[in-house]
Amino acid sequence: MNPYTIFADIIAGRAPASVVYDDPDVLAFLDIRPVTPGHLLVVPKVVARNLAELDPALGGKLFQVGQRLAAALRSSEVGCDGVNFFLADGVTAGQEVFHVHLHVIPRTPGDGFGLRARATSPPRADLDYLAGSIRGALTRG
Ligand code: AMP
Numbered sequence: 001m002n003p004y005t006i007f008a009d010i011i012a013g014r015a016p017a018s019v020v021y022d023d024p025d026v027l028a029f030l031d032i033r034p035v036t037p038g039h040l041l042v043v044p045k046v047v048a049r050n051l052a053e054l055d056p057a058l059g060g061k062l063f064q065v066g067q068r069l070a071a072a073l074r075s076s077e078v079g080c081d082g083v084n085f086f087l088a089d090g091v092t093a094g095q096e097v098f099h100v101h102l103h104v105i106p107r108t109p110g111d112g113f114g115l116r117a118r119a120t121s122p123p124r125a126d127l128d129y130l131a132g133s134i135r136g137a138l139t140r141g
Contacts, residue, residue, distance in 0.1 A: 021069060025045055037106065040104040069104050
């Protein structure tokens with residue numbers, strides 16, 4: 001797969017971005033099509049197309065920067081009451097730009113943002129079965 005994305009150009013300074021945070025590992029900027037005002041993207045500077053390619057330490061740093069940005073959003077003029085983190089990993093999950101990024105989405109009452117989902121209530125035995133399967137996968141690494 002072609003590793004080029006628009007985020008690589010933004011990180012290299014070849015494409016414009018409204019930057020809110022910059023350090024040697026991580027860049028954060030406003031989403032060009034915000035779902036709410038102040039919607040941010042936090043991206044690692046090294047290319048990782050998906051979670052499997054992302055150094056876990058860097059993944060931790062994305063979350064840390066996201067935490068700081070969430071606090072900043074609350075006290076900035078964005079003035080939100082809440083924040084959602086969202087990360088799409090894979091086409092089926094809605095990923096469109098194949099350079100890992102954490103969405104930091106400021107929330108205010110009635111802002112219209114929401115995830116569509118159909119929650120179910122499976123029996124405990126089904127939950128336990130899947131828990132065992134996932135534990136097994138973790139053990140196999
Ligand atoms: P995802 O669906 O999780 O891959 O999200 C990709 C996000 O990148 C979308 O919310 C886009 O609006 C955003 N995006 C795409 N191009 C740009 C850009 N040049 N600057 C800022 N955000 C962008």
